[in-house]
Amino acid sequence: MLLEIEDISKVYRKGIRANDGVSLSVGAGEVFGLLGPNGAGKTTLVNQIMGLLKPTSGTIRIDGTDVIADPGFARQACSLQAQVQVPIEGLTILQAIELAGRVRGGRKAEVLARARELVDNLDIGEWANKRGDTLSGGVLRLASFCMAAVVPGRVVILDEPTNDVDPLRRRLLWQEVRALKESGSAVLLITHNVLEAERAVDRLAIIDMGKVLGQGTPASLKEHEAGFMRLELVFEPMAKIPAPPEFINKAIDLGSRSIGIVSAQDVCGAIDWASELRESGIVEEFTLGPSSLEDAYIRLIGREEAIDPGTEGAQ
Amino acid sequence: MGRWLREYSLMLKWQMLSNKPMLPLYLVVEALVAVGFVVGIGYLIPDINSQSAMYLITGAPVLILLMIGLVMVPQMVSLARKAGTFDYIWSLPVPRSCFLAADTTVWIVITVPGVILALLIGSWHYSFSLNVSPFVVPVFLLVTLTGISIGYAMSHAVPKPELTMLVSQVLVFFILIFSPIHYPIEQLPGWLASTHRVLPFTYMADLMRGYLTGKPPVDAGLAFAVVGTWCVLASGITFFAVKRRR
Numbered sequence: 269m270l271l272e273i274e275d276i277s278k279v280y281r282k283g284i285r286a287n288d289g290v291s292l293s294v295g296a297g298e299v300f301g302l303l304g305p306n307g308a309g310k311t312t313l314v315n316q317i318m319g320l321l322k323p324t325s326g327t328i329r330i331d332g333t334d335v336i337a338d339p340g341f342a343r344q345a346c347s348l349q350a351q352v353q354v355p356i357e358g359l360t361i362l363q364a365i366e367l368a369g370r371v372r373g374g375r376k377a378e379v380l381a382r383a384r385e386l387v388d389n390l391d392i393g394e395w396a397n398k399r400g401d402t403l404s405g406g407v408l409r410l411a412s413f414c415m416a417a418v419v420p421g422r423v424v425i426l427d428e429p430t431n432d433v434d435p436l437r438r439r440l441l442w443q444e445v446r447a448l449k450e451s452g453s454a455v456l457l458i459t460h461n462v463l464e465a466e467r468a469v470d471r472l473a474i475i476d477m478g479k480v481l482g483q484g485t486p487a488s489l490k491e492h493e494a495g496f497m498r499l500e501l502v503f504e505p506m507a508k509i510p511a512p513p514e515f516i517n518k519a520i521d522l523g524s525r526s527i528g529i530v531s532a533q534d535v536c537g538a539i540d541w542a543s544e545l546r547e548s549g550i551v552e553e554f555t556l557g558p559s560s561l562e563d564a565y566i567r568l569i570g571r572e573e574a575i576d577p578g579t580e581g582a583q
Numbered sequence: 584m585g586r587w588l589r590e591y592s593l594m595l596k597w598q599m600l601s602n603k604p605m606l607p608l609y610l611v612v613e614a615l616v617a618v619g620f621v622v623g624i625g626y627l628i629p630d631i632n633s634q635s636a637m638y639l640i641t642g643a644p645v646l647i648l649l650m651i652g653l654v655m656v657p658q659m660v661s662l663a664r665k666a667g668t669f670d671y672i673w674s675l676p677v678p679r680s681c682f683l684a685a686d687t688t689v690w691i692v693i694t695v696p697g698v699i700l701a702l703l704i705g706s707w708h709y710s711f712s713l714n715v716s717p718f719v720v721p722v723f724l725l726v727t728l729t730g731i732s733i734g735y736a737m738s739h740a741v742p743k744p745e746l747t748m749l750v751s752q753v754l755v756f757f758i759l760i761f762s763p764i765h766y767p768i769e770q771l772p773g774w775l776a777s778t779h780r781v782l783p784f785t786y787m788a789d790l791m792r793g794y795l796t797g798k799p800p801v802d803a804g805l806a807f808a809v810v811g812t813w814c815v816l817a818s819g820i821t822f823f824a825v826k827r828r829r
Contacts, residue, residue, distance in 0.1 A: 322828035343676040352667035358603035
């Protein structure tokens with residue numbers, strides 16, 4: 269494995285345990301997702317890989333090198349799309365990508381050609397020569413991705429790469445992530461957007477309160493949900509939301525929407541109940557489908573606030 | 584060394600381009616501060632003679648350079664720390680000294696025109712002539728580096744960015760009123776004069792004034808040593824603070 273994280277714990281001075289025995293590994297040519305709600309300890313882990321934070325215990329190795337002892341090696345080996353916006357206020361997108369590529373050791377002509385390729389592939393050409401301080405958050409995120417991908421490290425770390433990005437360009441971004449993987453980089457993808465992660469990752473870990481709650485392929489994590497269906501209801505505005513029947517498990521309220529898990533034998537009852545609500549004008553629409561990685565995520569995390577209504581269903 | 588220089592030049596380009604939208608404004612403000620200082624002296628002391636005006640105006644470069652280091656640098660660093668910018672900068676595969684050197688270079692570029700303008704307008708307005716020694720260049724660089732290093736050390740070593748701003752305000756007040764930059768050290772009470780014997784500010788003013796007027800201070804070696812020690816000390820604290828992993 270190219271990136272190996274073993275039993276990493278990070279306890280801050282005030283006793284806050286941001287990471288608690290985290291172990292995971294990412295191989296070359298693999299996209300590994302790290303999923304968890306806000307404050308789960310994802311960015312803390314990234315900052316430890318990059319040598320910005322020192323773990324309280326545990327080891328981090330990149331290609332066999334202990335990067336806790338040699339953080340300079342980590343910065344050479346990893347390219348990072350940080351969660352924070354990149355400081356490119358006075359730079360155009362192309363200048364920023366070029367400088368990031370050259371700082372990573374790329375040759376000028378090659379870096380420029382690759383920068384133009386990335387700009388074209390992500391369809392951000394119309395802003396290529398615009399300064400960072402005039403751009404929207406989504407375009408800045410894409411520029412930041414390009415800066416990490418122009419001369420990719422052997423490990424590429426993408427921390428919430430799709431935040432603020434429009435749905436069409438998200439698809440283009442995922443294509444580029446796959447291209448990075450195919451070129452042999454180990455991609456560590458940090459996100460709280462479960463739906464996107466399910467399509468993009470080869471393996472993933474679900475993390476909350478600093479601990480890894482489960483890891484494996486999306487299919488293996490969903491095994492527990494086999495035989496269950498997911499019922500999603502969209503309520504009419506101002507409608508009084510009724511209590512769910514007993515056969516709807518783990519119903520969670522996301523404002524104007526509710527999601528519940530239904531076992532196979534209760535599907536007919538669930539459809540009848542939802543249809544009645546629709547006819548009585550409480551529910552605008554409902555869908556019943558196979559359970560998803562999101563359901564596994566909710567089961568493992570076990571609390572409603574883990575789902576971010578803002579990114580839910582972004583695709 | 585070649586690699587360091589290559590990376591320094593890239594970070595310098597990054598910083599120059601990053602500051603490009605604000606650069607003209609910085610230059611104008613610095614020029615206005617310089618001109619304002621020269622004109623303001625005339626209001627403060629209406630019948631000032633050329634000798635006194637020369638004394639005050641040759642102290643202005645130190646004051647301008649210290650304001651950059653102790654006010655502008657902490658402000659910018661505090662904003663960047665709050666925005667998390669350094670989490671990105673420090674994750675780049677370049678030595679942190681490259682970034683700090685590039686940032687310092689940008690501040691020097693911003694400051695030089697204002698300092699020269701203050702001296703030119705001051706000498707013309709108050710009819711005195713300067714006798715500039717080549718030693719002014721190393722003195723200028725040493726004063727700038729020391730001021731900026733103290734600013735960086737304060738910004739990176741103080742745990743909260745808000746606290747940095749407060750420390751910066753107190754320090755500026757102390758330098759403006761209680762530091763013998765624009766008056767002789769003998770005018771201070773004994774204990775404060777003794778304190779200034781180990782602080783860099785009075786030595787900075789002595790060196791700058793001496794090499795601008797052709798009368799180098801008699802204890803130039805001591806002055807260089809004290810300012811140099813502060814420069815090394817503040818740079819050391821800065822390097823320790825930016826390299827430290829929390």
